[in-house]
Amino acid sequence: MTNRKVVSFENIKVACKNCSLSTLCLPMGLTPEDVERLDSIIKRGRPYHRGDHLYRGGDKFHSLRVITSGSVKTYTPNEDGGEQVLGFHLPGELIGLDAIQDDNHNCSAVALETTAVCEVPFSQLESLSSLMPSLQHQMYRLLSREIGQETEMLTLLGKKSAEERLATFLLSFSERFKQRGFSPSDFFLSMSRHEIGNYLGLAVETVSRLFTRFQDEGLLQVERKHVQLLDLPRLYDIVQGTDSIRSNQSRV
Amino acid sequence: MTNRKVVSFENIKVACKNCSLSTLCLPMGLTPEDVERLDSIIKRGRPYHRGDHLYRGGDKFHSLRVITSGSVKTYTPNEDGGEQVLGFHLPGELIGLDAIQDDNHNCSAVALETTAVCEVPFSQLESLSSLMPSLQHQMYRLLSREIGQETEMLTLLGKKSAEERLATFLLSFSERFKQRGFSPSDFFLSMSRHEIGNYLGLAVETVSRLFTRFQDEGLLQVERKHVQLLDLPRLYDIVQGTDSIRSNQSRV
């Protein structure tokens, strides 16, 4: 089932070599010829709409996916029917890495808004990476980076207070938007308060109260999904738990 | 700096093909010849003693390490001087995967007791994996599995109560000991209460109280580091938050 014919114009438009996301998606080290070969196995499908699933837990795994526009939430159902949000993914980010282990998707991925993705058939990527040491190296680094990011999240959830969590969350988006050439201090969040809370291990009410409090303290301006960060340095202080005003004792 | 000559007897004794851990360490799919080639790049060093570091955060990365006996704690220092425990590792488990991303160790690893490891020079492993598709495949799966495991931990820290965390912790060891041919219900924990608490995002006192409570309720018998799990089914109930007695309302 190939989409290449159907969306050939799309293919040209978003070919890897012209893609503005290439520095994120192929972070360094591939020669133009390598990019060409990689490009040849990538499929671009029609965009997903808000609420559409890219895949669901239990689906057979065959492709990694790179978000090219929009945003995606990954989550797993947990025992008691609820869900655990695992991450929010922006253009240039790769999802599905956790599915390699057993050829099955262990989590679900859903579009938070209109979203386009590139699909990278994994078995072909694997074959190609055998032939291209630089691609293989890239893949190892990419997987390793994912591990490192999850580790950071562990620290966040294990030890940080509610406000440290929300500040970290906001600055993560700030940095990621900045990397992509957007404003680091004025952006829209595509997920609900409920999803933020779920992701950060907090109740919706706590998230809501924190937004209000941060606003009252002049740290940010928030209007529904529209966030403007007004005092980045202070937010960074909060993240490190060294904010002078609100906490003077160190955490364990 | 090779250790092969010095510890040649050790080499013979623990050669991969004879190693009882091979099913864990090389989970399937390698031919005997492949194992032979892999074996040829692996170094075995002298054992580490309790408190010795295998590596520290910031060290240059060159080798993955497989624990062959003993146990290891990985941790990162966090902002305020304390540490965040990232994991406890048993024989057959691989550590250092997070260091591939930038050729530096981002965390530290310390022996919790007398511990032996195999070192696998990563650049050689990488070259070898280019030549051996099955090894490459194995590596991808391994990295992916690590991601999956961290994801589970995220759910634990994000949503679970103190007792669910400790029960999960105990059952994780139960299962891992069982896999290694030891009793799943009678074992020694090599780490302190403090380290358990740090890992689970709980205060030492909470861990201590929970051990006492679990014992009072007949779930286990504990004497310092010696733990005997007396009611595995009930512990599994607790993990799933479905234990009928202690909690009847579902968690968010």
Next chain:
DNA sequence: TAAATGACTTGATCCTTGTCATGTTTTTCA
């Protein structure tokens, strides 16, 4: 356009778990 539904906010209260304090036991090491 109105009604209904869902998202968000805010307040009051409760509970789990962290913090502090103290005592006991074990381990370490001079």
Next chain:
DNA sequence: TGAAAAACATGACAAGGATCAAGTCATTTA
């Protein structure tokens, strides 16, 4: 071997954040 230092246990108390309840605002749908 004995003293010092960890490790562990337990009680009292406090606080951060969850839960419950109610109301406002936005968005969807009839």
